[in-house]
Amino acid sequence: MxxxxxxxxxxxxxxxxxxxxxxxxxxxxxxxxxxxxxxxxxxxxxxxxxxxxxxxxxxxxxxxxxxxxxxxxxxxxxxxxxxxxxxxAAGVSDHQLTLCCTLGFATYWLMPRLSDFYARHPDITVNVQAPPSDQPVLSTGLDVAFRYGRGDWTDGRTWKLFDERACPVARPDVLAEARKAGELEEAVLIDVRLGSPHLWDSWSDYFAQRQIRRSGRPGHTFDNYVQAVQAALDGRGVMLGWQSITRKLVDDGALAAWPEGVHDFGTAYFVTCSHGALKKKAAKAFVDWVRQQPAH
Missing domain, CATH: 1.10.10.10 (Winged helix-like DNA-binding domain superfamily/Winged helix DNA-binding domain)
Incomplete structure (x- = not known):
């Protein structure tokens, strides 16, 4: 040693x-x-x-x-x-699990639903970690990971939860003003730049795939979606909203979606359970529950 x-x-x-x-x-x-x-x-x-x-x-x-x-x-x-x-063997792990996901996913998708899991499984404790990495990994001590991509992970058993799509969103008055002023590419844009640009599609990818020429107008840039959403709610511009994060805000009227702006990048959200955690009662119950949840 x-x-x-x-x-x-x-x-x-x-x-x-x-x-x-x-x-x-x-x-x-x-x-x-x-x-x-x-x-x-x-x-x-x-x-x-x-x-x-x-x-x-x-x-x-x-x-x-x-x-x-x-x-x-x-x-x-x-x-x-x-x-x-x-x-x-000691019966400790059967009643708790630790999961990881991005800050945006935790804030806008997972946490609003978690009370339903606790109502169904009051004896289980869920510890949620939102690491600084924009692609959570199943490191030692983590049972479950929520991840965005194409499902090609090998560190556990993975299930697809839902297809993810993006759509430009803004506060209703800001979006109406932007539409009145011209096309989307002329609007003030809220961008998010993360550590893995090859993983998370951005405004540049959106415009390129929709064959739109992006203008050089200055915008706002953030390093996570919680800050970007708050900027959109504050009326600072139009953000490229992932529906798992912004769909409820659109349904509630806090944000509005750009007409015919929904785009499918061919990606989805997945849940992965580590090989060791597959034996845990708490992890199995959580994965069974989360696979029954609606996408938005």
């Missing part, structure tokens, strides 16, 4: 390999990118070999790095399974 590197370094290296970049690893671990870089270099010094090929962008594991990554992942999986089995 004395020859093992510090656990912190192994955790950081595992995050880089799982998530595919140091930037995403930093977001997942809630540290700065330089801290991740420093940890990887420290691990390489501890082991005495280069673990990442930095000539690639983003960096990829070397052959030695792949071996270390597999060993670390298998070791963590064994620890996680052993803890889950121990908790299960």
């Amino acid at each position: 004395a020859n093992l590197p510090p656990l912190r370094l192994l955790l950081t290296f595992d995050a880089v390999c799982r998530l595919g970049s140091m930037q995403r690893a930093a977001q997942s671990l809630n540290v700065t990118p330089p801290a991740v870089t420093q940890a990887i270099r420290a691990l390489e010094q501890e082991i005495g070999v280069c673990l990442l090929d930095r000539s690639a962008k983003p960096a990829v594991p070397t052959e030695a790095g792949e071996r270390i990554s597999r060993a670390v992942r298998n070791g963590f999986a064994l620890i996680e399974d052993t803890i889950a089995e121990t908790r299960h």
